[in-house]
Amino acid sequence: MPVTTLVSYSVQRVEVMDVDGEVDASLMPALSPERITALYEVMVLTRVFDERMLKLQRQGRLGTFARVAGQEGAHVGAAFALADEDWMVPAFREAGAFLLRGMKMENFLQYWGGDERGNVFPEGVRMLPASIPVGTHMLHAAGLGWAMKKKGERSAVLTVFGEGATSEGDFSEAMNFAAVFQCPVVFFCQNNQWAISVPYHKQSQACTVAQKALGYGMPGTQVDGNDVFAVYKTVSDALENARNGGGPALIEAHTYRVTDHTTADDARRYREDAEVEEWRERDPIERLSRYMKKNGLLDDAGETAVREGAVAKVVEAVTAFELMEPPPPEEVFAHVFAEITPPLAEQRDRLLRRLEGRE
Amino acid sequence: MGTETVSTKTMTYAQAICDGLAVEMRRDPDVYVVGEDVGMFGGGLGVTLGLLEEFGPRRVRDTPLSETAIVGHAVGAAAAGLRPVAEIMFDDFLGIVMDELGNQAAKARYMFGGKVKIPMVLRASCGAGIRAAAQHSQSLEAWCAHVPGLKTVAPSTPADAKGLIIAAIRDNNPVVFLEHKILLGVTGDVPEGEYIVPLGKAAIKRKGDDVTLVTWSAMVPQAERAAELLAEQGVSAEVIDLRTIVPLDKEAILESVAKTHRLVIVHEAVRTGGFGGEIAALVADEGFDLLDSPIKRVTAPDTPVPFSPVLEDAYLPGAENIAAAVLELM
Ligand SMILES: Cc1ncc(C[n+]2csc(CCOP(=O)(O)OP(=O)(O)O)c2C)c(N)n1
Ligand SMILES: [Mg+2]
Numbered sequence: 001m002p003v004t005t006l007v008s009y010s011v012q013r014v015e016v017m018d019v020d021g022e023v024d025a026s027l028m029p030a031l032s033p034e035r036i037t038a039l040y041e042v043m044v045l046t047r048v049f050d051e052r053m054l055k056l057q058r059q060g061r062l063g064t065f066a067r068v069a070g071q072e073g074a075h076v077g078a079a080f081a082l083a084d085e086d087w088m089v090p091a092f093r094e095a096g097a098f099l100l101r102g103m104k105m106e107n108f109l110q111y112w113g114g115d116e117r118g119n120v121f122p123e124g125v126r127m128l129p130a131s132i133p134v135g136t137h138m139l140h141a142a143g144l145g146w147a148m149k150k151k152g153e154r155s156a157v158l159t160v161f162g163e164g165a166t167s168e169g170d171f172s173e174a175m176n177f178a179a180v181f182q183c184p185v186v187f188f189c190q191n192n193q194w195a196i197s198v199p200y201h202k203q204s205q206a207c208t209v210a211q212k213a214l215g216y217g218m219p220g221t222q223v224d225g226n227d228v229f230a231v232y233k234t235v236s237d238a239l240e241n242a243r244n245g246g247g248p249a250l251i252e253a254h255t256y257r258v259t260d261h262t263t264a265d266d267a268r269r270y271r272e273d274a275e276v277e278e279w280r281e282r283d284p285i286e287r288l289s290r291y292m293k294k295n296g297l298l299d300d301a302g303e304t305a306v307r308e309g310a311v312a313k314v315v316e317a318v319t320a321f322e323l324m325e326p327p328p329p330e331e332v333f334a335h336v337f338a339e340i341t342p343p344l345a346e347q348r349d350r351l352l353r354r355l356e357g358r359e
Numbered sequence: 360m361g362t363e364t365v366s367t368k369t370m371t372y373a374q375a376i377c378d379g380l381a382v383e384m385r386r387d388p389d390v391y392v393v394g395e396d397v398g399m400f401g402g403g404l405g406v407t408l409g410l411l412e413e414f415g416p417r418r419v420r421d422t423p424l425s426e427t428a429i430v431g432h433a434v435g436a437a438a439a440g441l442r443p444v445a446e447i448m449f450d451d452f453l454g455i456v457m458d459e460l461g462n463q464a465a466k467a468r469y470m471f472g473g474k475v476k477i478p479m480v481l482r483a484s485c486g487a488g489i490r491a492a493a494q495h496s497q498s499l500e501a502w503c504a505h506v507p508g509l510k511t512v513a514p515s516t517p518a519d520a521k522g523l524i525i526a527a528i529r530d531n532n533p534v535v536f537l538e539h540k541i542l543l544g545v546t547g548d549v550p551e552g553e554y555i556v557p558l559g560k561a562a563i564k565r566k567g568d569d570v571t572l573v574t575w576s577a578m579v580p581q582a583e584r585a586a587e588l589l590a591e592q593g594v595s596a597e598v599i600d601l602r603t604i605v606p607l608d609k610e611a612i613l614e615s616v617a618k619t620h621r622l623v624i625v626h627e628a629v630r631t632g633g634f635g636g637e638i639a640a641l642v643a644d645e646g647f648d649l650l651d652s653p654i655k656r657v658t659a660p661d662t663p664v665p666f667s668p669v670l671e672d673a674y675l676p677g678a679e680n681i682a683a684a685v686l687e688l689m
Contacts, residue, residue: 197400
């Protein structure tokens, strides 16, 4: 009665570009200089936008939101790999992906300023709104993938979530569903090492998130999440495989939340500054700019110009946002059902009468 | 309804809950606090701040991010004799844990012939008013009340919050404890030490003769303010704070209506299927002859809670709406 090994596994980590901007040519994805410049511009725009949103929040002009600074390499790199026909199903820490997918900055501000009308995407953009409840959206991604397959569309779904979300049952259920039905879904985990105050080693005993894929019968890969080329390449390959009927994949972007959890948090209460500083040195935007400078795609003047261009766009969006009127009271009732029901219409009319009476 | 304690201390509603937790943890080593970020972070909305320092990580335990595991493990741990006080950050996540809570915790004693007890408390923040949008602002006490075997508590003052959390921990049944977000920072005098407010006893917040206002949680201060507005118009309102939804103190309601002959029920939860309907049905059934006018409800409309500050303010019932509803009856 021998003991045999039925399954053994190894988990691969992909790195294409080091901290100094040197790349491994054999792994470098095929990206034209124009595309690399475009990628860089979105990453910078995301950073500038995030910084401006923080200011607006501190001035009381925006509500609580989750910052993305330091994670541009991960979620922008992943979203950059999407085709227009693909779907994206985000969590709540992917501002750059929203911009990349065609969400207007002023509408993004409108939403986080507390106006649900800001969640309306331009026509044809295949993206679901942010999911603040942690984890539930991964199941929607499995369902979207199932629908793509059933309709015979050659498109895939990218869903993004944090490592904390992998502890919810929804993660296991979505992964298993997508694998069993071979849905074209790429599960992309931004493992930023923290779920509010809980560090990864208290979230999971698995040394990587990527290895969890094995249990569901799909490939799992870790990438350096601050290396935008590694992210782009790995996600592109997985999306293309999914579009071609090759089934789902799990990708773990190993990154770090250098910011507080949200604007309502102070992370110094529960973690050491030294750890944060160490990760700041691996900044994904600086790394890409080093690569671009070494390869003649960017110089100091160009770097300043990109930043100034981003600031100008953000300022314009903030101005547009500030001109927006708050929603009228009937909006409370506007989208509860496809057609308002008679009892609800009665409640609406009563509320409107009451508000008018007060004025 | 306190014990002999006389000395009091001024603290917030959040601190009062924490004080109650600490009192019980000192008294009973089987009591422990568990949930996402309850340790160093101090809980989703800061209620458990300071407990980790006193009781250590084994009794103030941060968990992986799974509400199902938080509540499900508590069912098992409670069956084994511990007294878990589990936290889910928002009552909106009741949907995630409803099987563990409603189908497991609430039914275990019944289905096992009374041999199993599940003395657990599930704490969650509830309610609107902090611009937290549709998925983090609901008042879901009626969901819990609809499950036999569950007790449901929703305090409105710091002292009640402390007295009721202690009673909830000592109770041998699963208890859902709903902490309203906008009350967390409200201060009040709180008795020190082992102060108990029994489950199932309402509080008469203000005596009156013309109308009974039955309410709970964050609508209690609104009803009290409405009573003041009404007093200016010569209407004397009695304000009853239920404090506990299940078990319901129906005597307190019927006795008051016997005196005032009018009933207005006020809750923040949406109207349809809200617990106000249950109270109205009770009084229509057992107190019909006491009434001089129809029973009225003042509630939120049947929509999700809007994100917009302007809309959220218009959506929430307030003192003026309550006073207006009463005046319609007079
Ligand atoms: C179901 C649910 N539980 C808890 C929360 C509160 N919460 C919001 S974000 C968060 C941590 C998420 O961590 P992770 O998934 O790693 O994402 P990150 O914030 O690091 O991007 C928690 C616990 C929530 N929004 N939804
Ligand atoms: Mg995280």
